[in-house]
Amino acid sequence: MSSQDIPEENLPAAQDTAHGALGVADEKNPFADPGLPPHEHRVQDIDERAAKRSERTVALLFTVSMLATIGFIASFVAIPIDKVVYVFPLGHIGALNLALGVTLGIALFTIGAGAVHWGRTLMSDEELTDERHPIEASPEVRTKVMDDFRQGAKESAIGRRKLIRNTMFGALTLVPLSGVVLLRDLGPLPEDKLRHTAWSRGKLLINQNTNEPMRPSDIITGSLTFAQPEGLDPHDHGFNNEIAKAALMIVRIQPDEIKDKRALEWSHEGILAYSKICTHVGCPISLYEQQTHHALCPCHQSTFDLSDGAKVIFGPAGHALPQLRIGVNDEGYLEALGDFDEPVGPAFWERG
Amino acid sequence: MSTNTSTDSRSRGKAPAGERVADWADGRLGIYSLAKANMRKIFPDHWSFMLGEICLYSFIIIILTGVYLTLFFHPSMNEVVYHGSYVPMQGQLMSEAYASTLDISFDVRGGLLIRQIHHWAAVIFLAGMFVHMMRVFFTGAFRKPREINWLFGFLLFVLGMFTGFTGYSLPDDLLSGTGVRFTQGAILSVPIVGTYISMFLFGGEFPGTDFVARFYSIHILLLPGIMLGLVVAHLILVFYHKHTQFAGAGRTNKNVVGMPLLPVYMAKAGGFFFLVFGFTALISGLVTINPIWNLGPYRPDWVSTGAQPDWYMGFAEGLVRAMPGWEINFWGHTLVLGVFIPLVLFGLFLAFIALYPFIESWITGDKREHHILDRPRNAPTRTGIGVAWVTAYLIMLIGGGNDIVATHFDLSINAVTWFVRIGFFVGPVVAFIITKRICLGLQRRDKEKVLHGRESGIIKRLPHGEFIEVHEPLSQEQMYTLTAHEQYKPVEIGPEVDENGVERKVKGSEKLRAKLSEAYYGEESQIPKPTVEEYKEITSGHGHH
Numbered sequence: 001m002s003s004q005d006i007p008e009e010n011l012p013a014a015q016d017t018a019h020g021a022l023g024v025a026d027e028k029n030p031f032a033d034p035g036l037p038p039h040e041h042r043v044q045d046i047d048e049r050a051a052k053r054s055e056r057t058v059a060l061l062f063t064v065s066m067l068a069t070i071g072f073i074a075s076f077v078a079i080p081i082d083k084v085v086y087v088f089p090l091g092h093i094g095a096l097n098l099a100l101g102v103t104l105g106i107a108l109f110t111i112g113a114g115a116v117h118w119g120r121t122l123m124s125d126e127e128l129t130d131e132r133h134p135i136e137a138s139p140e141v142r143t144k145v146m147d148d149f150r151q152g153a154k155e156s157a158i159g160r161r162k163l164i165r166n167t168m169f170g171a172l173t174l175v176p177l178s179g180v181v182l183l184r185d186l187g188p189l190p191e192d193k194l195r196h197t198a199w200s201r202g203k204l205l206i207n208q209n210t211n212e213p214m215r216p217s218d219i220i221t222g223s224l225t226f227a228q229p230e231g232l233d234p235h236d237h238g239f240n241n242e243i244a245k246a247a248l249m250i251v252r253i254q255p256d257e258i259k260d261k262r263a264l265e266w267s268h269e270g271i272l273a274y275s276k277i278c279t280h281v282g283c284p285i286s287l288y289e290q291q292t293h294h295a296l297c298p299c300h301q302s303t304f305d306l307s308d309g310a311k312v313i314f315g316p317a318g319h320a321l322p323q324l325r326i327g328v329n330d331e332g333y334l335e336a337l338g339d340f341d342e343p344v345g346p347a348f349w350e351r352g
Numbered sequence: 353m354s355t356n357t358s359t360d361s362r363s364r365g366k367a368p369a370g371e372r373v374a375d376w377a378d379g380r381l382g383i384y385s386l387a388k389a390n391m392r393k394i395f396p397d398h399w400s401f402m403l404g405e406i407c408l409y410s411f412i413i414i415i416l417t418g419v420y421l422t423l424f425f426h427p428s429m430n431e432v433v434y435h436g437s438y439v440p441m442q443g444q445l446m447s448e449a450y451a452s453t454l455d456i457s458f459d460v461r462g463g464l465l466i467r468q469i470h471h472w473a474a475v476i477f478l479a480g481m482f483v484h485m486m487r488v489f490f491t492g493a494f495r496k497p498r499e500i501n502w503l504f505g506f507l508l509f510v511l512g513m514f515t516g517f518t519g520y521s522l523p524d525d526l527l528s529g530t531g532v533r534f535t536q537g538a539i540l541s542v543p544i545v546g547t548y549i550s551m552f553l554f555g556g557e558f559p560g561t562d563f564v565a566r567f568y569s570i571h572i573l574l575l576p577g578i579m580l581g582l583v584v585a586h587l588i589l590v591f592y593h594k595h596t597q598f599a600g601a602g603r604t605n606k607n608v609v610g611m612p613l614l615p616v617y618m619a620k621a622g623g624f625f626f627l628v629f630g631f632t633a634l635i636s637g638l639v640t641i642n643p644i645w646n647l648g649p650y651r652p653d654w655v656s657t658g659a660q661p662d663w664y665m666g667f668a669e670g671l672v673r674a675m676p677g678w679e680i681n682f683w684g685h686t687l688v689l690g691v692f693i694p695l696v697l698f699g700l701f702l703a704f705i706a707l708y709p710f711i712e713s714w715i716t717g718d719k720r721e722h723h724i725l726d727r728p729r730n731a732p733t734r735t736g737i738g739v740a741w742v743t744a745y746l747i748m749l750i751g752g753g754n755d756i757v758a759t760h761f762d763l764s765i766n767a768v769t770w771f772v773r774i775g776f777f778v779g780p781v782v783a784f785i786i787t788k789r790i791c792l793g794l795q796r797r798d799k800e801k802v803l804h805g806r807e808s809g810i811i812k813r814l815p816h817g818e819f820i821e822v823h824e825p826l827s828q829e830q831m832y833t834l835t836a837h838e839q840y841k842p843v844e845i846g847p848e849v850d851e852n853g854v855e856r857k858v859k860g861s862e863k864l865r866a867k868l869s870e871a872y873y874g875e876e877s878q879i880p881k882p883t884v885e886e887y888k889e890i891t892s893g894h895g896h897h
Binding site: 282299 | 392393394431437445458459461462464465468497530533534536537538540541542543544545546547548550551552553554555556557558559560592593594601602603604605606607608609610611612615616617618619620622623624625626627628629630631632633634635636637638639640651652653654655656657658659672673674675676677678679681683684685686687688690691721723754755765766769802828829831832835836882884887888
């Protein structure tokens, strides 16, 4: 609508065209459209031998395609699925996949190459012209359509019988709600699910490599150990949901190198247990640099200083890794002294 | 009665079988009227017009191979112990989805090839759409009457991204699972409803046991169904609008010059389908893509280094990686800006390109149909904006692979990340300025060529000793082609006081438009094209060089 106030002179001037004057140089306007240039013949148009050569090339390509398809079927039947061959520079690769891919590729490609070569060399390459017609309807058509619409609307009385119109709109607005309601059971409500993990007071820390509980002496300074709560079995239903929150990183740092006071308090003899789940978007953090005590998430490179309460020192994560308070039970095994005191993993609206 | 008055050849015997079938079909479908308009429909020729074909053909390839894959894939997250023929994974606990993907790769003959073609074709499809959109953008093919088709194409690009994402998430391998976790973490960042969307999408907490089945129906039915409809609509509009063409002798805004659909275009385009399919099959046989057997099954506490999404998700990944970790806590709530801002930027960044045709037509105020393509140099501001957009996109792509860049080029990951953070803002500006300068330079060169002719490379020595280079005048065809483009004049606001001395209120939008128009079409943004007078003055007199 805002276009109405635009003066015509801001649009470019129409191009001068000398249409129909084919190839005639225009003395008055050297920039005028000279019209389509005359068609130039290809060698195939004038030399039948060249055309024959093109024909043979196309036929050869189609023949190669037929042979390649036979090769595909033969490979499918003859090559065992587990056969591995060495092909330079691809390395050791599955023979069947290679043979099928190459034969199918050739069978298809040569059909295409043949058809394109046929089209380019033997079919007429004389350019033709089509006229364009405006997309917009003529004013008469427009008037007719508008009249028809008005007539139809009038006959339906939708404008006059407002009660019908309004209740219809009401019904049509409400009826999709059924569909929306049906989506309710796609999942449970969040409630406080993201706030709790499988950890609780007294749960032993199980080394994920050995599947055994750990004594403080098992953890040497500078090492990185992954742990999970006792009683969590990969074969259990719901294991993935639990491990997605409960996975731990255990490191041991000389107590005098631990800068954060609370982190030191929650550790045991310099053994610190941090959530393994990155607070950015939830990747498991798995890279540890023992000299600097930095842990790096391999997904988005958030870097945490495990000697300083796992604070973020680089990257896109927004807050420190939650720490699990640990101690040693009567038998000398490392145990949790409770659940994490804040939600693990990515931040969310209700986290606070 | 029409059969009685048929021609001699027909009365002598029955029409050929093909004709009889066509007659039968015409009586029921009216195919002759359709064919009359379309069988010899003209298609202009230019290499860049085949980019859209690559997209269409790879889409067909994806559907064909995808249907095959559904015959073998089990979209289930039930945990099973693997007993198939791939030795390194035997005895491992994994989801049925992952196990059946291993089966497709190692126990179904040709299954691996089809999987590879499916994935390669998806990568080509998205790359094809990206380049095809650049072609349409930089040549101004999105102008009236094709704005809606631009939107259809844009939607195909966005839906293609999400179809690709849901597709490569299905095998439930360690890499794709990490990608899904990333998505879930990003969803959690949405204020107020984030946790709800996450719970509803995953049927509870992450990862749950539902997402493969849900992604499966989204990937094979919902999104491709919508896309198929859009592809058909896109093609119908291409046919209906007729193809655009570049300016040239005999090519006007009112005609379309090229080859007829039958036979030339059919042979070339039909053949091109086989070329694309054959090429995809070849690389699928030669180059492995997504070797899920190397990655292992997904477990939420496991990860591998160098995790990368498919390339078309890379710029979203880059936004997330480059963003500083801002978090605002207030009244017991957390605003996770460090993740939510990238999520919003991702949308805005794409939306800008979707809306661009409407922005430009608002600035020009031009409501005419355009069927002649612009050369990118003749629309310097638009070209500059496009290159700036692509620059931002590529910088974010680097950001999405900052770890790969750092390890491959022996750089500090922190330095790469800071480069991306700064480059995202500076890069597009620099790219815009440079692009515009190059466009203006090319316009000057075109003008020079028209007025003074082509440099022939022949040096001539005149009798008095002067050396000159001989310039050959251009043909009228060339001169027409180089001067056929239109040049807008900037919109002016007009007098603020009318002839009766009444002050007119100038709206803010009008001022903005005038400013933008000046930026697009002002003196600094285009070189006035040569006029006939200039040309005559130079050629009639002493202007021999």
